[in-house]
Amino acid sequence: MQVDTLVWYFEDFKESIVIDSSWQKLLSDQQLFKHQQDFYTKKNYIDTVDYDLSTDTLKHRLALLNANTPLDISYSEDLERLIQYYLKREKQNTEKLIRLSQYYFPMFERIFDKHNIPLEIKYLALVESALNPRAKSWVGATGLWQFMYHTGRMYDLDVSSYVDERMDPIRSTEAAAKYLKHLYDIFEDWDLALAAYNSGPGNVNKAIRRSGGQKDYWSIRPYLPRETSAYVPSFLAMLYIFEYAEAHDYQPHSTPMPYLATDTIQTKNLIKLEQVAEITNTNIEFLKFLNPSYKLGIIPYEPEKKYTIRLPYKAAGLFVANENKFYDYAQKDIAASEETLPQYYKVSDKIRYRVRRGDYLGKIAKRYGVRVSEIKRWNGMRNNRINISDRLTIYPRKANYTQTPIKKKSTHTTEGSKTTSAKSKTYTVKPGDSLWSISKQFEDLSVEDLKRINNLNNVGLKPGMRLKISS
Structure with a gap:
């Protein structure tokens, strides 16, 4: 279902949120x-x-x-x-x-x-x-x-x-x-x-x-x-x-949307706030105000973590009644845009960064929101010298970066034996899966890798599909 169809479907039921400037x-x-x-x-x-x-x-x-x-x-x-x-x-x-x-x-x-x-x-x-x-x-x-x-x-x-x-x-x-x-x-x-x-x-x-x-x-x-x-x-x-505000003649305007007129819904797949705003005709700035913890305007999906979205009551009811259509539209919209989503990591997580041509410690530090001195301490470095293909341990603090994945090398036994690395692995798609949630489950695997390896282009995922994890 296309976005304009969804908007039309909600037109008779939605209550648009009007917020003064x-x-x-x-x-x-x-x-x-x-x-x-x-x-x-x-x-x-x-x-x-x-x-x-x-x-x-x-x-x-x-x-x-x-x-x-x-x-x-x-x-x-x-x-x-x-x-x-x-x-x-x-x-x-x-x-x-x-x-x-x-x-x-x-x-x-x-x-x-x-x-x-x-x-x-x-x-x-x-x-x-x-x-x-x-x-x-x-x-x-x-x-x-x-x-x-x-x-x-x-x-x-x-x-x-x-x-x-x-x-x-x-x-x-x-x-x-x-x-x-x-x-x-x-x-x-x-x-x-x-x-x-x-x-x-x-x-x-x-x-x-x-x-x-x-x-x-x-x-x-x-x-x-x-x-x-x-x-x-x-x-x-x-x-x-x-x-004693009234006694001192304080005269604030009333809020157009009290907290009690909103509700929370547990999300079941990755979705962007701008997609929800577009479909429900809700002001995007107001939606961000209701959901300030999503720094990038994206609600991620993790099987072991419960994320929620807060919406005005009317929009919340529509979301629950049609959430599968929401998620289907969201995945197709992201796939059609060929957008590379930022890599997911926790602040306490570390990554392994491979040095590329043109890199220097200051550039790498700025990219991940850390200090040069921290990179040196994490990697036991005495000076700022780095070489192409060096691997650096980094604990990122900056949110909106995408890391070029580092491919794992295949490990072989004796000559003529079968490969035992990730090269032979496949993954069976389950309900609620997305390329992003699947890529998170494998080290050094990105959404772009999955699309390229499996020739997915803009084809949506279906439960039961088998995806190659490495080419």
Whole structure:
């Protein structure tokens, strides 16, 4: 079935997603996160501001908040100055955050409630990422909850060339809830758990020792790293402003697609977001916003891994009812374009790179997103000299590369005996297979190899077909 036929088939049933230009701009706004990070680390919010909010009123409101939460929302002059700064100078940005929160907060609340995390901690994501699922700090912390790679791996957030689950709103929020619960179990205090989330439990323990054994945030605050000393007050300031937004006349626009009006579907084969967007007439930028963890806009297929796509309800129902047609179209579309998909690898995976004419270490390092010094260390090299056909071990960090496959040499026994290498291997196609998923199962085998060896051209795969694995 051709794409225009599919679009026609859905025409009577689909509900097109109309998103105004301001919302599209907000979804892709990277500057808000950068502004927030700069504010927390560099801005001197202690500067004098005009106090429209009286101290007595603020103390009263903080006391009301404190009475209904396990957090310590105590008044301090620093917190008052920070709240006043937000009210005076950050109103426009805060209204943007309130608008984004209308999508994310219902998800956060559902997950935090399941893990018995105080619901107020949802405001932490405002400080961490400005609600940007693709946010990435200068040290590599990524996603709504700013997980470093190794911490993310501890909580089952995988990173590959196609997917970064630290950017997945649901998976990363589940991981954040588990990590926060772990930190609370260590310190038995939510404010200290928040400080440890930012600076690590080691720094909080050091601050406790330097304070003479004090175990409340405000007592150990002078002994914490500078960023962390502003971190918890920034969280409390956000909590106050969101809870009293109406009292301060914040007027954000409502979101056109609340989280509760979407659903997730487990995918069963490789498919591109642009293909789903084209068939369902869904805005591609909105689809990327709903599925931010797919770095290349491609949902891969791995038999042992469950990947999902989030769609508006109407499109989700259509997808489930017609998913085989979706996948059939997707495979034919990729085959017709003769596109070479980027090689799949996990961040922890290594590859063997064969040096080609014109290569030098700097060029290779740039291609894979690593440093020359790292390539030298991985390969025990004392200098930068490399020769054509040298094999280098590399742990890639760059996603969108394709590697020219290195063919395995055939190994023969005695003269006249049969070949025992991959040359004699074949593969029987199973339901749900694609050239990409098959190529992943064999070392140094690409989609282009499979097409060339088997003269596939644009012919689709069918269960039961036998494919040669090597020429």
